[in-house]
Amino acid sequence: MKVDMIEILKDLNFTEYEAKTYLALLEKSPLSGYAISLHSGVPRSKIYEVLGGLVERGEVMVSHENPALYTPLPPNELINLKKCKAETSFEVAEDALEQYSYVALNRENIWNITGYEPILNRTKEAIKQATGRILLEIWNEDVEKISEELEAAAKRGVEILIVSYGNLVLDFAQVYQHDASEEITNEYGGRWIVLSVDDREVVAGIVSLGEDSRAAWTMHPGLVMPITEVIIHDLYIYEILKKHRDTLESSFGPNLIKLRNRFKSGPSGYSVAAKLGLIK
Incomplete structure (x- = not known):
């Protein structure tokens, strides 16, 4: 033939x-x-x-x-070149299609997560998906549980910005210590985690109640956008205080405590922390 x-x-x-x-x-x-x-x-x-x-x-x-x-x-080199390009194309296509499917499947859903370990596991998986930026609010005692995933993301070139409650030092991330860490911890008697990955996916919830800890995971734009903005807002406050602390504290007290006291309770005086079951 x-x-x-x-x-x-x-x-x-x-x-x-x-x-x-x-x-x-x-x-x-x-x-x-x-x-x-x-x-x-x-x-x-x-x-x-x-x-x-x-x-x-x-x-x-x-x-x-x-x-x-x-x-x-030469023919043998041509065939090897074609094989390498094909294998690379398949790998890229596989990753892209998996990511597309992952986003498409979860874009409209809001998933409830119960328990400390399941919440942190979901947080780790979200971090593994990061390609551009991670925004995170977390307490020191919890960050060590996800530090391996965060460092791996940093090595991939992902920008990591963390608002920490407590004195946290990570050489692979930009860390902003919340000025009212002690007041917030005392006020709530509990801890939370708020994670935004690539402005596309969030995990947010209370992590200090053991098996009763509760969090939500979603890609729903109606929640991703405002939750991401909450973290960005805290970064704004950090930068503003760094530049104008004396002026602001002269009006609102150390670490803006007068503002916290003004807004931490509703009209009835019933605090948010009590409503969440963090304090009695």
Whole structure:
């Protein structure tokens, strides 16, 4: 049976003109563009465009003389090049499709998570998905549980900004210590975690109630946007205090405690912490 080399090369994503050009060069090379056109049957008006594509893909090599001469990549090297490109394309497609499916499946849902360990496990998985930026509010005693995932994300080039409750030092993240950490801890008697990944996915909830800890995980834009803005707002406050602390504290007390006291309870005086069951 006669082997149709043009069709074989077309199966390797060559156009018909590219296949004719490559085969002409296998038969005789190096050749000028004009000579390749004569030997391959590719029109002179098209040959340099065809050669440019083959050179750009690394399937044909060109000399820097006048006129330029062309020679083909040896068949075994061509096949290895095609295999490597195909494998890379499959890997990229697999990752992209998995991510697309992950987002599409969860975009409209709000999932409830119960228990300290399940909440942290969900947090870890969200961090593993990060590609651009992680915003996080967390207490010192909880961050060590997810530090491995955070560091791995930083090594991938992900920007990590953390609002910490307590004196936290991480060399792979930008850490902003909340000025009212002690007051908040005393006021609530509990801890929470708020995570935003790539402004696309959030985990937020109370983590200090053991098996009764509660959190929500979602990609719903109606929650992702405001929760992300809550963390960004705290970063604003940190930067404003750093620049204008004396002026602000003269009006609102140390660490703006007068503002906290003003808004920490509702009209009835019943505190948010009590409503959440963090204090009795």
